[in-house]
Amino acid sequence: MQFPLSDRALELARSFVRLNTVSANSNLALIETIRDELARLGVKSRLTFNAEKTKANLFATLGAGKPAGLILSGHTDTVPWDGQAWTDDPLAATVRDGRLYGRGSADMKSFIAIAVANAQRFLDADAPFALHFAFSYDEEVGCFGVKELIADMREAGIKPLACIVGEPTNMVPAIAHKGVYRYRCCVRGKEAHSSLTPASVNAIEMAARVVGRVRDMAERFEREEPRYEGFDVPFSTASVGQFHGGIADNVVPRDAEFRYEFRDLPTADARAMQAEVVAYARSLEPAMKRVAPEAGIAFDTICEIPSFLGSEADAVTRLAQRLSGEARTTLVAFGTEAGLFKNAGIPTVVCGPGSIVQAHQPDEYVTLEQLGRCERFMQQLAATRELA
Numbered sequence: 368m369q370f371p372l373s374d375r376a377l378e379l380a381r382s383f384v385r386l387n388t389v390s391a392n393s394n395l396a397l398i399e400t401i402r403d404e405l406a407r408l409g410v411k412s413r414l415t416f417n418a419e420k421t422k423a424n425l426f427a428t429l430g431a432g433k434p435a436g437l438i439l440s441g442h443t444d445t446v447p448w449d450g451q452a453w454t455d456d457p458l459a460a461t462v463r464d465g466r467l468y469g470r471g472s473a474d475m476k477s478f479i480a481i482a483v484a485n486a487q488r489f490l491d492a493d494a495p496f497a498l499h500f501a502f503s504y505d506e507e508v509g510c511f512g513v514k515e516l517i518a519d520m521r522e523a524g525i526k527p528l529a530c531i532v533g534e535p536t537n538m539v540p541a542i543a544h545k546g547v548y549r550y551r552c553c554v555r556g557k558e559a560h561s562s563l564t565p566a567s568v569n570a571i572e573m574a575a576r577v578v579g580r581v582r583d584m585a586e587r588f589e590r591e592e593p594r595y596e597g598f599d600v601p602f603s604t605a606s607v608g609q610f611h612g613g614i615a616d617n618v619v620p621r622d623a624e625f626r627y628e629f630r631d632l633p634t635a636d637a638r639a640m641q642a643e644v645v646a647y648a649r650s651l652e653p654a655m656k657r658v659a660p661e662a663g664i665a666f667d668t669i670c671e672i673p674s675f676l677g678s679e680a681d682a683v684t685r686l687a688q689r690l691s692g693e694a695r696t697t698l699v700a701f702g703t704e705a706g707l708f709k710n711a712g713i714p715t716v717v718c719g720p721g722s723i724v725q726a727h728q729p730d731e732y733v734t735l736e737q738l739g740r741c742e743r744f745m746q747q748l749a750a751t752r753e754l755a
Contacts, residue, residue, distance in 0.1 A: 442506030473721035478533030509670030533719030546674035
């Protein structure tokens with residue numbers, strides 16, 4: 368069954384896509400547009416900024432003064448499109464063949480636009496609970512903004528009953544995803560002419576040993592970890608994504624650096640995985656320091672996005688099923704902000720229009736049919752009298 372998409376929702380979605388909010392840029396143009404849209408309805412917005420004041424989260428409550436209600440959550444930043452072969456300008460927001468094309472169309476500006484486009488409907492419905500909009504910055508680079516948003520929400524004494532994260536799931540409620548934990552390892556050795564290797568500490572070779580440990584762990588996860596059926600890869604994974612080091616063939620390298628990640632099952636412990644890598648690195652250092660006391664291995668955290676595990680029995684999952692008309696649930700491979708909301712004590716589900724298959728790709732798109740389903744979801748939410 369297909370549901371029509373309102374002109375207003377499509378107009379807002381296109382206008383949001385046209386704003387360049389790649390994570391390296393400011394998102395303030397989009398945040399201020401949403402703030403002004405809500406202000407026209409008499410809804411006040413709370414903004415929390417990054418340290419440079421170039422980016423902001425927006426938190427707004429529709430139905431202030433009512434009992435705590437439901438969060439609709441989305442991120443405003445997008446990934447870049449450098450080097451990708453697009454048919455149209457990624458910011459053109461082209462509508463063609465029943466699809467809305469553009470960076471962020473699926474991931475995930477359309478969900479935000481449809482929520483904002485239906486704000487008046489929710490206010491007019493005079494629901495017995497509040498509805499909260501929570502729109503964040505820098506999700507794509509580590510879910511940094513939402514951590515500030517959740518902290519501000521707590522400080523303000525706001526205690527929502529549940530959260531729906533509108534990432535693209537084809538409007539099928541998702542109840543679990545893996546975590547994403549990324550780290551940088553920097554090895555400092557001691558350079559020397561390559562004919563004098565005993566007087567040196569080869570940073571690349573030491574880094575390679577740590578890389579080998581990461582690979583050993585990946586193989587162990589695949590071989591031994593209990594399976595979590597429903598995921599594309601039903602065990603935790605580990606991989607190295609970048610490696611840099613050395614300046615010449617005949618110079619023993621002083622420095623090397625690599626980056627790696629863990630994607631842990633909701634039943635696994637990514638911090639214990641990282642602790643294993645660090646412990647192994649520490650075991651290498653005594654031999655390094657005997658040659659060069661300044662030698663050593665250091666680690667930096669790039670991002671830590673916790674896994675998410677909800678439940679089919681959660682009231683918010685049943686609500687999302689009812690609103691979407693889907694009897695089933697799913698698991699997703701990608702990370703979201705859901706684990707952070709869940710860890711803050713807020714029952715959460717992931718459900719939004721479009722497919723992750725289209726996200727981050729050239730010619731990213733979302734179908735108008737999916738947007739119509741999402742708008743019907745919002746309309747049904749406005750008519751809901753209880754969240755259980």
